[in-house]
Amino acid sequence: MKEAKSCEASRVTMTELVLPNDTNTLNNLMGGRLMHWMDIVSAIAAQKHSNNIVVTASVDNISFAQPIQLGDVVTLKAFVTRAFSSSMEVYIEVMAENIPAGESERTNSAFFTFVAVDKKGKPKKVVELIPESEKEIELFNGALRRRQLRLVLAKRMKPSDAEEVKSLFMD
Numbered sequence: 001m002k003e004a005k006s007c008e009a010s011r012v013t014m015t016e017l018v019l020p021n022d023t024n025t026l027n028n029l030m031g032g033r034l035m036h037w038m039d040i041v042s043a044i045a046a047q048k049h050s051n052n053i054v055v056t057a058s059v060d061n062i063s064f065a066q067p068i069q070l071g072d073v074v075t076l077k078a079f080v081t082r083a084f085s086s087s088m089e090v091y092i093e094v095m096a097e098n099i100p101a102g103e104s105e106r107t108n109s110a111f112f113t114f115v116a117v118d119k120k121g122k123p124k125k126v127v128e129l130i131p132e133s134e135k136e137i138e139l140f141n142g143a144l145r146r147r148q149l150r151l152v153l154a155k156r157m158k159p160s161d162a163e164e165v166k167s168l169f170m171d
Contacts, residue, residue: 004128007136010049010080010090014041018072029068034094037076038062038110042090045078046114049088050126054114057087058150066107068096081136082143086123087115089143111146 014037016022022033039056046054068074078092094108116124131140145164151157152165159168 004130005049006130006132007079007081007140008132010045010078010129012041012045012048012078014044014076014078016074016076018068018070018074020070023070026067027070029070029072029074031062031064034064034068034074034108035059035062037074038078038092038094038108039112041076041078042092042112043114045080045090046088046112046116049080049083049129050114050116050124052116052124052126053119054088054116055121056112057115058113058154060111060146060150062108062110064108066096066105068094068107069098071098073097073099079136080129081111081131081139082147083126083129084147086117086125087113087147088126088129089113089147091139113147113150
């Protein structure tokens with residue numbers, strides 16, 4: 001197994017232009033299209049970290065805070081925040097830019113979880129991740145809590161076993 005990698009090694013930026021086929025009847029980007037783009041950019045980040053095929057395991061809450069308009073340029077930035085045994089948490093941030101108006105705003109962010117797999121679809125071990133910046137360290141430290149919360153909500157972990165978030169479920 002190779003040595004640990006930095007968050008920087010998995011960093012990916014993807015840019016898309018919102019075209020008429022991407023919009024709803026209000027000329028806003030369809031949520032499903034945005035989720036599709038988020039899945040792609042985060043999968044690339046997970047593949048870069050693991051050097052393996054990856055599959056989406058879970059998607060955290062995606063809130064559509066601001067509509068993204070027809071003609072906007074959408075920039076999606078993703079990087080792995082923490083690697084576990086075979087899974088990786090990826091953080092995605094979405095910015096929408098109206099170039100003619102000179103306006104840009106953050107519209108969405110989310111965490112996706114991917115599992116590295118071999119050609120038969122069996123989980124494969126991934127290298128450790130070493131956070132470097134303040135933001136990376138903060139996201140890394142919170143990743144275990146988010147992971148345990150995901151597993152409890154999916155009924156794949158008992159609340160009593162989720163040491164990091166147990167207080168949310170127990171008296």
